[in-house]
Amino acid sequence: MKTLSTKQKIAWGLIAVLVLLYTLWPLFSILMTSFKAPGDLFSGKLLPTQFSTENYQTIFAGSAGELFLPALRNSIGISLISTLIAVILATFCAYAIARLDFPGKRLILNTALGVSMFPVISIVTPLFNLWRQIGLYDTWPGLIIPYLSLTLPISIYTLAAYFQQIPWELEQAAQVDGATNWQAFRKVIVPLAAPGVFTTAIIAFFIAWNDFVYGISLTSTEAARPVPAALAFFTGASQFEDPTGAISAAAIVVTIPIIIIVVLFQRQIVSGLTQGAVKG
Amino acid sequence: MAAITLKDIVKTYDDGFTAVKGVSLDIADGEFMILVGPSGCGKSTLLRMIVGLEDITAGDLEIDGKRVNDVPPRDRNLSMVFQNYALYPHLTVGENIAFPLRLKKSELNDDEINRRVKEAAEMLELNDHLDRKPANLSGGQRQRVAMGRAIVRHADAFLFDEPLSNLDAKLRGQMRTQIAQLQRRLGTTSIYVTHDQTEAMTLGDRVAVLKKGLLQQCASPRELYEQPVNIFVAGFIGSPSMNFVPARVDNGKLQTPIGELTVPDRVLKAAQQKEMVILGLRPDFFEDEEFVDEKVREHGTVFTATPTHVEWLGNEQYAYITYEHDPKLKPVLDELAHDLDQDEIPATLVLATNSASRVRGGQEGKFWLDTRLLHVFDPDTGDNLTRDPEAGQKLTEEAAEERQREIDRANSEKTEA
Numbered sequence: 001m002k003t004l005s006t007k008q009k010i011a012w013g014l015i016a017v018l019v020l021l022y023t024l025w026p027l028f029s030i031l032m033t034s035f036k037a038p039g040d041l042f043s044g045k046l047l048p049t050q051f052s053t054e055n056y057q058t059i060f061a062g063s064a065g066e067l068f069l070p071a072l073r074n075s076i077g078i079s080l081i082s083t084l085i086a087v088i089l090a091t092f093c094a095y096a097i098a099r100l101d102f103p104g105k106r107l108i109l110n111t112a113l114g115v116s117m118f119p120v121i122s123i124v125t126p127l128f129n130l131w132r133q134i135g136l137y138d139t140w141p142g143l144i145i146p147y148l149s150l151t152l153p154i155s156i157y158t159l160a161a162y163f164q165q166i167p168w169e170l171e172q173a174a175q176v177d178g179a180t181n182w183q184a185f186r187k188v189i190v191p192l193a194a195p196g197v198f199t200t201a202i203i204a205f206f207i208a209w210n211d212f213v214y215g216i217s218l219t220s221t222e223a224a225r226p227v228p229a230a231l232a233f234f235t236g237a238s239q240f241e242d243p244t245g246a247i248s249a250a251a252i253v254v255t256i257p258i259i260i261i262v263v264l265f266q267r268q269i270v271s272g273l274t275q276g277a278v279k280g
Numbered sequence: 281m282a283a284i285t286l287k288d289i290v291k292t293y294d295d296g297f298t299a300v301k302g303v304s305l306d307i308a309d310g311e312f313m314i315l316v317g318p319s320g321c322g323k324s325t326l327l328r329m330i331v332g333l334e335d336i337t338a339g340d341l342e343i344d345g346k347r348v349n350d351v352p353p354r355d356r357n358l359s360m361v362f363q364n365y366a367l368y369p370h371l372t373v374g375e376n377i378a379f380p381l382r383l384k385k386s387e388l389n390d391d392e393i394n395r396r397v398k399e400a401a402e403m404l405e406l407n408d409h410l411d412r413k414p415a416n417l418s419g420g421q422r423q424r425v426a427m428g429r430a431i432v433r434h435a436d437a438f439l440f441d442e443p444l445s446n447l448d449a450k451l452r453g454q455m456r457t458q459i460a461q462l463q464r465r466l467g468t469t470s471i472y473v474t475h476d477q478t479e480a481m482t483l484g485d486r487v488a489v490l491k492k493g494l495l496q497q498c499a500s501p502r503e504l505y506e507q508p509v510n511i512f513v514a515g516f517i518g519s520p521s522m523n524f525v526p527a528r529v530d531n532g533k534l535q536t537p538i539g540e541l542t543v544p545d546r547v548l549k550a551a552q553q554k555e556m557v558i559l560g561l562r563p564d565f566f567e568d569e570e571f572v573d574e575k576v577r578e579h580g581t582v583f584t585a586t587p588t589h590v591e592w593l594g595n596e597q598y599a600y601i602t603y604e605h606d607p608k609l610k611p612v613l614d615e616l617a618h619d620l621d622q623d624e625i626p627a628t629l630v631l632a633t634n635s636a637s638r639v640r641g642g643q644e645g646k647f648w649l650d651t652r653l654l655h656v657f658d659p660d661t662g663d664n665l666t667r668d669p670e671a672g673q674k675l676t677e678e679a680a681e682e683r684q685r686e687i688d689r690a691n692s693e694k695t696e697a
Binding site for chain 1: 362
């Protein structure tokens with residue numbers, strides 16, 4: 001790799017700052033809005049005249065709390081469960097695709113790709129009818145199953161790429177050393193694939209966490225409604241008032257887990273993403 | 281400890297390519313067998329079939345008389361050193377070595393595992409590195425860890441797949457010595473795949489030379505060098521490689537591009553079988569005329585030639601002489617070049633002379649050729665017409681005796697220590 005000259009460094013720095021400004025500006029605006037008191041909301045200024053935590057009180061303890069807290073619980077639970085299932089299934093599936101030669105291998109990959117290509121909005125209406133008839137409407141499994149259809153294909157693809165670049169010799173060495181196929185998989189392949197599995201898990205979690213269409217269409221009560229859908233049901237203090245402040249506060253709250261995950265695992269994410277693409 | 285027997289082993293891949301076309305080998309208990317050949321000769325495939333990583337299409341593989349064709353690798357009790365070492369990157373050196381033992385947990389307790397790992401580490405001078413990860417080790421150290429993992433199990437046989445090809449030249453020499461000593465000390469049957477003929481010549485009790493999936497010759501290094509069965513083995517073994525020149529018999533003498541050669545009757549008789557033959561001349565059959573010992577002078581022929589250039593290496597000197605290929609032999613030599621993984625057999629003679637020789641490029645010089653040692657090859661079949669099977673047999677028997685002595689010596693040292 002060649003080192004950058006000072007001029008190039010400055011240019012790249014400038015571009016980075018511009019991109020950051022462009023992407024972070026709306027977030028910052030929401031953050032500031034979330035700290036505004038109701039009367040301050042339409043002041044037209046970016047910064048609140050007075051920092052107030054009133055909105056946060058509303059969503060956690062106040063009137064919106066009944067809506068928000070169960071939704072937060074649903075979101076966390078549903079996202080974690082669908083991530084877990086997706087990663088476990090995808091690990092086995094991707095291993096088979098990367099290592100074994102079996103009829104229908106291409107079919108599985110193509111189906112996975114096809115499923116992920118299918119627009120969510122076109123499936124949601126039939127799914128709504130089906131779920132109501134078989135009793136999955138407004139339940140956790142009723143959301144986990146469609147989330148799997150979103151998270152599984154990408155998990156399989158990422159992990160298959162990851163498994164492919166683990167040298168096959170390692171597994172053969174383990175077999176010669178006296179390991180069964182399962183021991184070789186568990187003691188050699190899984191530990192080596194851990195960063196890849198992590199990356200996949202995080203990506204899968206984001207997908208489930210951020211979903212709105214399924215969340216709003218396949219739920220009706222706090223029994224299963226996730227946060228993105230719940231935000232739409234926020235109401236102002238009176239019917240003449242917009243719940244802008246509360247929505248902003250809730251938006252900030254749901255962003256926090258994502259930020260924490262990214263900060264904690266950024267090393268694994270970066271190495272996982274690049275290792276999938278570049279031969280080590 | 282085990283004897284390994286290969287009977288007409290064939291490997292055909294799913295795409296129809298046959299990599300190994302019926303190889304039979306008897307590897308004795310405690311023997312160091314080398315599989316050597318140019319790339320694509322099937323030597324690695326053969327090794328992988330022995331260890332069980334490739335299915336055997338036809339033929340029988342026996343370990344100690346038991347057919348193991350369908351036994352999975354984990355139950356064959358063989359250990360293998362891979363070309364890229366295949367160390368487990370997430371485990372420390374100690375755990376890498378202990379890995380095969382940990383899989384047999386029911387049979388071994390932790391103390392026994394630790395003791396064996398220590399023992400292996402001591403043998404390979406890895407004691408200071410047991411807690412490090414493979415990524416932090418040098419190439420030579422990684423290689424030793426791979427060896428450690430192989431010996432710790434007390435396996436029936438060691439299999440090596442070009443284990444030194446990733447090391448630099450100097451380290452390769454050291455590791456070669458270490459492997460040879462280790463094998464003698466442990467007395468474990470070993471099969472070693474390489475394309476490096478120095479490794480083949482120095483390590484092997486016997487060397488099996490393969491070409492395109494067929495076994496050409498399996499003999500001691502000395503027999504391969506002095507009594508090759510055909511032109512391929514002759515060209516493959518030896519560095520710089522053997523010179524091949526056309527020759528025909530005329531007036532009881534051999535007519536060659538470097539002049540008329542007076543040769544022993546044995547050679548002449550062999551050469552008379554064909555209208556034209558290929559002579560095989562090793563570079564060290566030649567000498568600068570000035571440096572020839574008077575005692576042997578009469579056994580050779582002196583000729584004059586002008587070398588195109590000369591390479592001085594300190595311990596000896598190579599002189600290069602170009603000549604014209606006979607067009608009739610071109611197809612044979614082209615095929616040979618192809619088999620040896622070369623573009624062509626250059627029409628150049630390489631002569632190894634005394635390093636004090638004053639012969640220089642562009643100046644005419646007088647050279648002497650020891651004609652007793654000449655090989656005569658049939659240009660149609662490539663067979664060695666001057667081969668003396670009995671002499672070859674004797675060389676290989678001598679090598680076997682020598683090996684036994686070395687093993688005895690290693691054993692007595694072990695008991696003394």
